[in-house]
Amino acid sequence: QDNADPSAVIRIGSLYEPQNLDNTAGAGQGINEAFNGNVYEGLFQLTDDGDVVEKLVSGFEMSEDGLTYTFTLQPDVTFHSGDPLTAADVKHSIERVTAETSQSSRKRSLANIESVEAKDDSTVVVTLKERSISLPYNLTYVWIVNDAAEDLTSGEDGTGPYKLDNWRRGSSITLSPYENYWGEKPKNSGVTFSYFKEATALNNALLTGAVDIITSVQSPDSLMQFQDNPSFVVTDGQSTTKEVLAYNDRVAPFDNVKVRKAVARAIDRKRLLNSIWGDYGTLIGSFVPPTDPWYVDLNDVDAYDPESAKALLAEAGYADGFTFTLDTPNYDPHPIVAQFLQNELAKVGIKVEINIITANEWYTKIYQAQDFQATLQEHVNHRDIVFYGNPNFYWGYNNPQVVELIASAEAGSSEAERDEKLKEANRLIAEDAASGWLYLYPQIVVSTASVSGYPVNGLNSQFFAYDIVKQAQ
Amino acid sequence: MSLLDIRGLTLSTGGQTLVSDVSFSIAPGERLGLIGESGSGKSLTALATIGLLPRGFRVQGSIKLDGHEVVGASESAMIALRGATAATVFQEPLTALNPLMKVGKQVAEPVVRRHRRAGETVDRAAVAREVHSLLERVSLPDIDRIVKSYPYEISGGQRQRVAIAMALACRPKLLIADEPTTALDVTTQVEILDLLSGLVREDDMALLFISHDLPVVARVTENVVVLRRGEVIERGQVHAVFDEPKHEYTRSLVDAATAFDKALGPAR
Amino acid sequence: MLVYIARRLAILFFSLLAACVVLFILLRLLPGDPANSLISVGADEAQIAAARRQVGSDLPLAQQFLQFITSLARFDLGTSFISRTPVLPEIMDRLAVTLPLTVLSFLLALVIAVPLGILSAVKADRWYGAAISVVSQLGIAIPVFWVGILLVTLFAVNLRLFPSGGFPPRGWGAPVEALRTLFLPILTIAIVMSASLLRYVRSATQDVLGSDYLRTARALGAGFSEALVRHGIRNGAVPVMSILGIELATALLGAVVVERVFNLPGLGSMLLLAIEQRDYPNIQGVLFISTLLVLLIGFLADLGQRLVDPRLRESRGARS
């Protein structure tokens, strides 16, 4: 812009501090926010608009049968340690993600890689077991790291425009520009991610000028202070975070599709969304958010209708309702959502017992032991409809048709074909009311009016910082 | 003119009158005994004299100390009178000393203050010497150890003597001694009583001696005032009062004392 | 005295070891698994197994215990399961925030409570003496986090005098900034702590005021304030000192909440996070160090008390 200050350091406030610095070692979503595209780059990059673009590859070729990909690397790329980027680094990086000990959330989607070969210094050949139309997309999650780097949990060695300056645990991560960056230089002189545990503290930091941007707003009430204030800019982007009422579809009464549909119809989701998010957020009626290419608006499938809910319950043999336990994670917004559900479902005769558990217990009790009736969870990932294609997933949804559709979608010859299949699967899942999809979170970024150039959608929790500029005062 | 002149002193608190219409006076060099049963108001009278009654007391009447009115006097006026004009030895030797300060330091405090008030500068050695001689006067043994001891490290009798030494350090015109020998065994008691009598004679110090022990009072004072339930019931010369008590209560006291005396056999 | 110190330290040390063992067992009773912090929705069996292997929660309990004890014996607090960094240096980093926070708030609380406590005792019959003690009642009844939120709203959000929280990325490398960010948290703890401290000071002063030795000093010509200063302070300090240990412990623990309100990277937030993640080495490390600190503080308070009050030196053994 007009008088952008290139010497400004951008201060970003966030609620998601990474647990360590390695996204294959269970670092959590925070590391993607801080490091994706900033410190580490992939062969491809998922842009803020959801497009997959080439990053460290200057070009690639797919074989006829779709099983062999040949990637040509960008020339003159160096790691922060000074080492040049070679095909061996790429091989190492991909194998890091698919390795047995890898905790990467995308390990599964890269599982059908047969082999990775470094043909020469700048050419990498990836061989697949089966076709995978989404390989470039999946590779956006693979950080290219220096194969010589030793400590990636508390240090880094990437190729991105910033290098790690300082990590003060529990407080902040500071990035400073990497002088020998191969691409376009950042428009600022560095960024600091400040981490908060409490949304209020985060808002206060922005209000008092301690940070320039906050990457996610957790309640609409704090927005009031920023909305009508010319010194702040509020952006309402696209999010992928879905609030899900997940049933255990294996056990009674939720093994009965009528019961699930009845519950869905008994909940006034509009009112729920308004209670939690005021005028923000979206109702999508399924697990697929608008940013996924196979999005369909399915709000009408089981629209709010308590009367028909009662009728369905009676049909299912629960005319007098029933009681179930709702395992509720102890953090916002789940407890309040649970209370809302308790109240709504009581109206159709269903009694909800709320059992508060910690996030950690959730993994043991719900995710691994699958010992539950129903639970609440926010699912943050982009393109994660695949979970419904896995009958062993915690919610135990098993529709062979859906499994087949999802499995074959990847093997399709074009993206259009894939998207068709997944749209069909999406519809089937919704008809089955496989889970209760309560609402899609809004993605609200607030900044002071003097900064601009930041991503607003935060897909996959990324937050590219290099284009952010701050006006000189 | 008398050194202490109490007229119509009435003390009350919480609707209770504890001392009523007490009057007596002490001339310079005079030794007066204040006797009476426990709780008759002896200590309260002494406290009123130096203006240190506990909070919540109502004082009526007049107390003139060396010509200055004490009732209603300001704190700063009283500070000038306390110590220099009237010094007090309190009843309870266990608690009257600061438990966390060495004895020597506590005795030195009034010594230093007296010199300061007189406008003199004193060095530490001189103070130490004076402390030593004061403790000697109250017949304390092993003074070098006692000076370095904390109050809890010396016996009750020794503590009481330290308290007396502190009062003497002020060189007061009037010494108010509230049962100063109750914690002492008889042998030490004799020494202290002799000391007090001696001081009065040599330094021309007046003495208000409070006790319920008749033989003791007889030994150090010339006049007595007998209190009962806050009222003066009898007064006069020690010998006159003890020989021919007029009030029935006084008589019972004297009888008891005489009976014990008799049990001991003839004095030697 | 030396024997006493040695004895106390020995007791302190052994009881701390015993506490660690108990803690180890108790922690394993918590539901949940540290491995869970490493996985995310979508993780498969192999990843879960790998995570368990990484944190060692697949080992038999006896073996985990043996590892724990042997490293503890070497005063090695281990490595975090989650961040994979050694525990001790991180604790030291965090202490750089928490220790100044507690110590300074404690000192500030003393500065507030001591004069006000004495004043309210000495002037109990004046309106301001009574007012002080009423306000201190109020201070005891208000939760720490509430005071914190109030102060932030007032001083940070409305008046913009101080930052609303956080700690400078450069830490104490930016001393002025660091102190500025600590100001409100310090004030928060100090306000709450001084309320209860004030009550102790007040009652200790009342005891001194009613004491015979104070009366003795005054009867021999000392002025009221002179007597109070010369004889009251030490005597009043003894009972107050006996609760200082507990108060400091409370402050250290109260820091957990205050650090949350003010978003400070201290020991408290480390503990909270570690508990959330079931990061046992971190939990054990923080508790070991914080308990050690609290016990040491209690011990020092005890020693101080003995130093001030010779009578306590006489009494035998570890009786407090």
Added chain:
Amino acid sequence: MSLISLDNVAFGYSRKQQVLHDVSFNLRSGVNVGLVGESGSGKSTILKLLLGLARPTGGRIQFGDAELNPGDRAFMRDYRRAVQAVFQDPYSSLDPRQKVQSIIAEPLRALRIPGSHQEAVEKAIHDVGLPVDAIDRYPHEFSGGQRQRIAIARAIVARPQLILADEAVSALDLSTRARIVDLLKALSEEMTILLVSHDLAVVAALCEEIVILEKGKVVESGRTADILANPAHPYTQKLLASVPRMPA
């Protein structure tokens, strides 16, 4: 008949500090004994030993035919019934939160003495010269002398053979003191009293025999009248000379 005898009793609170050395004397039924000596000479310590609150480090204490053994429960029950105590400090020896009734009844209750406790308590309170309605009040409502009498009532209520009285009258003013001495005298018809005091006059008034203690050693003992008339030991002589006397 010898009630209790002490043979060469020695005692120290710690190894370094020996408080009693070879103390021997006899308590005979019906003969009151005064234990005299300056402060810190070990008088209260002797009582402590006699009450079984500590064991002598040397020598023995004989009760009837048996040796005093604080560890033997059966023996101690009989012993407690036979021996009661009045303590030195009237303020700390009464539980401030119990009514006088309950304080005095304590030995009856503890020793499981049959019969009407109420009656026994009333008689005891009457014996010590306090009004009967005193039993419904709390100790703090009484003066020192009255409290001391309550303590005496507690000691006599179970009709023991021996009362150990530690400075039972020193806290009192003269006229009250005289009354209590009279009371104890009357009681000694039934019970034997061991009176600890530094007040020779009181001992002279109450006790037929006297034991004089100096720094943990018995320096003189015998009939009170004899010793007061002809003190042999210099310490006794000094003690006697110091007693303040009424003006002739």
Added chain:
Amino acid sequence: MSGQVETATMPNRRGSLTLTVGLVLVGLHVAVALLTLMWTPYDPTGMSGGRLEAPSLAHWAGTDRLGRDLFTQIMIGSRIALIVGFGAVAIAATIGVTLGVLSAFATRYLDDILAAAFDILIAFPTLLLAMLVVAATESASLFSATLALGIAISAIVARLTRILAKRILSMDYITAARTAGASWPSIVFRHLLPNIWPMLAVNFALQFGLAVIAEASLSYLGLGAPPPNASWGRLLQEAQGTVYTAPFGAIAPGIALVTLVIGMNLLADGLRDAGDPTRRGRQ
């Protein structure tokens, strides 16, 4: 030595004022808590109003995010605060007094161990204790929060009891009781406990307040009584997010909390002054 005759207890005007104020405040909370068992202005879980309505005649303290009546929830909060306060203190009193007395009577060896245990427990964060207790009792509940606080406080009570008991045990009347042949239980129940009781009671009141505040703090950190229990701490925590748009949500529960805690402290002070037979009116 000469005796002093203590004056009879003088009615202490300030004492009785404290007592009255304390009684009124605590009584009010107890009454409200009892009332909620039978009647509340609204269904506590019913969404009777709009989102975050400001206080009005219909909703005296406004409504929360789900449109539930806050005043109703605050009333129910009284119940929870009282249960937590009394429960925690009862647990602490049982454990703490027992251990404290035991320690005072114990041999030096055992006493040292117990004293060290108290110190460590005091140094142990209540928060973690709460976690452990919550874990041991399966899930976060009113009961587990109360139990955790009870255990945490019991260490403080035990320590205090130990010190007080030792002081009493050195008094002559204990020796007198022993020489009268009284058994240990009789000494504990007849002499020891009645004499340390007033000091303990005042401390219990203080701990009651601390427990209520600590429950609020635990709720603030997500470890308190789970919804739909409307604990004040949870109300405060929820209100924190809306402190700018709906500050009333934080004020009303705050007032409720402060009045109960102050009331309890005043009540205890007043009761001690009025009820203790040995307490002299202090000037």
